[in-house]
Amino acid sequence: MNLNDLTLGQIKELRNLFSSQSIADDCPFEIGEKYLIRTVTFTLTGQVKSKTSQFLVLEQADWIADTNRFHDALKDSDKFNEVEPFINDCIVSKGSIVDATKIIKLYRKQK
Numbered sequence: 001m002n003l004n005d006l007t008l009g010q011i012k013e014l015r016n017l018f019s020s021q022s023i024a025d026d027c028p029f030e031i032g033e034k035y036l037i038r039t040v041t042f043t044l045t046g047q048v049k050s051k052t053s054q055f056l057v058l059e060q061a062d063w064i065a066d067t068n069r070f071h072d073a074l075k076d077s078d079k080f081n082e083v084e085p086f087i088n089d090c091i092v093s094k095g096s097i098v099d100a101t102k103i104i105k106l107y108r109k110q111k
Contacts, residue, residue, distance in 0.1 A: 027051050027056075027094070029048050029051055029056055029100070030048060031048050031049070031050065031051070032047065032048065033047065033048055033102055034046070034047045034102060034103050034104070034105065034106055035047075035048065035058075035100050035101065035102055035103060036064075036073075036074065036100065036101055036103045037056075037058075037092065037097055037099075037100040038097070038098045038099050038100065039092065039096040039097055039098060040096050040098060041096070042063060042064070042065070043063075043064040043065075043067055044058065044061055044062065044063060044064065044090060044092060045061065045062045045064060045077070045103060045106055045107065046058025046059060046060055046061030046062065046086075046090055046106065047059050047060050047061075047106065049089060053094075054093060054094055054095070055091050055092060055093060055094060056091070056092045056094060056097075057089050057090070057091055057092075058086075058089060058090040058091075058092060059089050059090075060106050060108060061085070061086040061089065061090035062083050062084065062085050062086065062106065062107055062108065063083070063084045063085075063086065063090075064080055064082070064083055064107075065081075065082035065083070065084065066080065066081035066082040067079075067080055067081070068080060068081045074101065074103065077103065077104075077105055077106065077107040078107070080107055080111060081111070082111060083107050083109065083110060083111040084110060085107075085108055085109065085110055
């Protein structure tokens, strides 16, 4: 195949195949859902506002310095020991995420 012989339709097909939007759509995080996310250095909670191929944008985000007993905190965010709310949206690199899970409610108070 000679690249110079590609049709416009074939070029668009290739662009869609390799575009960052298609990569972002493969991401299991759902817009509007609340998550507890553990990164390589700390824990965050927040609601996914948007996502790109490399980043998640969380609104109503909190930095969780101490989750207390992890299982208990997953069931009830009031169990967190130390919470620092973000004032603005939090942008998280997907490459730093170790694991994540949906949670029922966000804490949203400094503790």
